[in-house]
Amino acid sequence: MKVAVLDDDKAVLETVAKLLDEAGFQCATFDNGRQLVRTLHRETFDLFVIDWNLPDLPGLNVLEWIRNQIGAQPPVLLLTNRVSDEDLVAGLRAGADDFVTKPYHPAVLLARVEALARRSTMNLSRTTETYGKLDFELTSKTLRLSGEVVHLTPKEFSLALLLFRNLNRAVSRAYIFETIWGMDPDLSTRTLDIHISKIRSKLALRPENGFRLTPVYGYGYRLEEHLA
Known part of the structure; x- marks a missing residue:
């Protein structure tokens, strides 16, 4: 399963990519939203892990672009330090499937990604x-x-x-x-x-x-x- 990971923090990118690669996912990393959007004009991914707070193009805007241009199928997990009910509602309405709050525990992040992957492929059996x-x-x-x-x-x-x-x-x-x-x-x-x-x-x-x-x-x- 191909996973796109978007975060402007290089250390987070490397950590998440290593975690998912070792779990059997095929990861591509992006450090800004515009780079990911450009790539999505020529490549397809099965699942997205997106940081909400990005300097160039906010994660929520990237999420909305994915839903408008690609559709509702690929699962999207948001990484965020936002914990208010209003923010969570905004993320869900924009099309997020799940959230992981920062700082995150690697086991929790991996478990949530695996759950989204299972959900998206559960009918394939x-x-x-x-x-x-x-x-x-x-x-x-x-x-x-x-x-x-x-x-x-x-x-x-x-x-x-x-x-x-x-x-x-x-x-x-x-x-x-x-x-x-x-x-x-x-x-x-x-x-x-x-x-x-x-x-x-x-x-x-x-x-x-x-x-x-x-x-x-x-x-x-x-x-x-x-x-x-």
């Missing part, structure tokens, strides 16, 4: 995932549309499942390549575009069928629900 008329049978890697088998290659199945698991959320090309192809250096962006085109056709991802798969310029792709 199912043997079947259903999205509208589409049923993903995970054990056999079979996809059915209205009960009829859709013939997909293994990569097409994995890519389609990745997009549906990130429904209504833009997913970067870099994240797709890393997740589906393992960052094979011989791959071209054309490879992804061809797979996207085949998935769109085979799964009938058109507005009249409830879903729309569109490119996000300079970033990647977004699969959206389309309500009539």
Whole structure:
């Protein structure tokens, strides 16, 4: 799981990254909010740990940007020395999933991050995932549309499942390549575009069928629900 850690204190960044790396998370660190936002235009993360008090772009503003531009799915944990009820309410309304107050105990921070990670992946242990008329049978890697088998290659199945698991959320090309192809250096962006085109056709991802798969310029792709 890829985690973005944002804090202007270099010592905190190093400590948190080391803690999460040792627990099996893949961490990227950022010491200012604008740097993280720029990175989010080309990369995708599964979970965020964000300091509320930042000098350039407050953590709450970064959180609001994530919710407005990426969506409600990726969990966000705020690090803060604010303890008033008003501040906590403001953070929750902005989209925070949890808080850890500074100074924090490493075990508490890790436990809260792990809890958010479990919550975001708890449905991934199912043997079947259903999205509208589409049923993903995970054990056999079979996809059915209205009960009829859709013939997909293994990569097409994995890519389609990745997009549906990130429904209504833009997913970067870099994240797709890393997740589906393992960052094979011989791959071209054309490879992804061809797979996207085949998935769109085979799964009938058109507005009249409830879903729309569109490119996000300079970033990647977004699969959206389309309500009539």
